[in-house]
Amino acid sequence: MPVRPVIGGIGSPGALSEALAAAQYDADPELATAAYLALALGKPLLLEGSPGVGKTEAAKAIGSVLARRVIRLQCFEGIDAAAALYEWNYPRQMLAIRQAGEDYLNIYADEFLIARPMLEALRAPEAAMLLIDEVDRADHEFEAFLLEFLSDFQISIPETGTVRAPVAPVVVLTSNRTRDLHEALRRRCVYHWIDYPDPEREARIVMMRASAVARSTADAIVAAVGRLRAEPLAKPPGVAETVEWAEAATLLQRQGAPWPEAFRRAIGVALKDHDDMAFVAPRLDALIGGEAA
Ligand SMILES: Nc1ncnc2c1ncn2[C@@H]1O[C@H](COP(=O)(O)OP(=O)(O)OP(=O)(O)O)[C@@H](O)[C@H]1O
Ligand SMILES: [Mg+2]
CATH class of the missing domain: 1.10.8 (Helicase, Ruva Protein; domain 3)
Structure with missing residues (x-):
């Protein structure tokens, strides 16, 4: 795996730690190292810890240091591809069909596509950071789907084709550990447990x-x-x-x-x-x- 030495001009865990402090986040050295390695190796960062220890805020601070827009996918029980990837805007399609009359209309044009966080992140991998927040709230099925997404960073939209990210987007996942995440998902990430600060x-x-x-x-x-x-x-x-x-x-x-x-x-x-x-x-x-x- 090629190491990307320069990510937002950050050359070491220490430099990342300083940049995070400037973004109002006080990271301990272990967190700064895990985050730096995730960025340098192009792997997702998985932050686990008790409620309120600063997981979401760490992700936001990393986004701010990289000058990237943070696209947040808040997970919940029953979350599915429509909430995470994309949906077709049926009411708009219907309206357009009515207005088009006899004229040709591509109802699968981009204007009818509602991009959800994962698709949005794929489309702007150099400008955005994907935060998959509280992944432990999602069910196993969604986790398997997530694993697939994190393996190849592509999404297949049956009506229009495959959307592939030219480079792996920066991804941070958080979990409150209300349940154990699948081994395969952990293996794909750089893992860090955030403890209460001293x-x-x-x-x-x-x-x-x-x-x-x-x-x-x-x-x-x-x-x-x-x-x-x-x-x-x-x-x-x-x-x-x-x-x-x-x-x-x-x-x-x-x-x-x-x-x-x-x-x-x-x-x-x-x-x-x-x-x-x-x-x-x-x-x-x-x-x-x-x-x-
Ligand atoms: N290391 C830190 N540096 C600066 N602020 C911090 C730090 N850790 C926590 N905070 C503060 O604590 C608040 C709560 O953190 P955050 O919402 O990120 O916790 P969380 O782990 O995501 O919690 P939850 O599990 O409830 O979502 C932040 O808004 C921030 O003010
Ligand atoms: Mg949080």
Whole structure:
């Protein structure tokens, strides 16, 4: 497989990491390496991890670094080729047939084709990046179909012929691991498991993403979130929740709520499950800890 040394001018994992940081994404070295290798080898990147660890955002940041439009295919139960590839616009075809009368009409002209994300990405492989988000929500049948697509990057449209990408498009897949993906699909990709960031990185992310939050607040929130994640919660807070909790507590604090009261009152942006809330309520002071902010 030919190695493409220059992808968007990025020459190494370190350079990619710096470019991602400039795009407001703090990637750990392992993620930067996996993403760099996927790009250099022309393979899809498969990012797996718990909800809210930054999978979708990583893909978007990679797209931004490459100056490519991110075409997102959000997977769901029952997703099929019509939602992923293309559909014929029947109402428009019908209307055109009526208007054409006796005249010749090609009802399979491009104007009647509704391109869905996978076809769109094939048609613009140098300008776009395909994000196949939450692939674990799709069923096995769709996964098999995806595998075929990722093998040869071509789509056969029975009425018009085959659409083939001249070069392999950049593809990022994400999965929340609600089920195991097929071995064959994994094998085709460069794989990386995104973990929760360590406290230092998570505080940096808060400072990067939240507006006007003090570093001491970020540290206190990150420590509390770390303790919450160690509890048996149904929905442990993700990184987005950390960022929002820091912002919300800062807002309440600015309106006069003393610390850690502001922190405690803003818990609703960190925990969004009734049972989790009931479990945490009596332990909240201990979980929040005494850090001043
Ligand atoms: N490494 C990071 N650098 C900067 N921001 C991050 C990072 N990780 C997470 N975030 C922040 O966390 C938010 C949530 O991330 P994202 O939506 O990508 O998570 P996800 O893993 O796709 O979650 P889900 O499984 O719920 O779709 C992002 O909008 C971003 O603000
Ligand atoms: Mg996501």
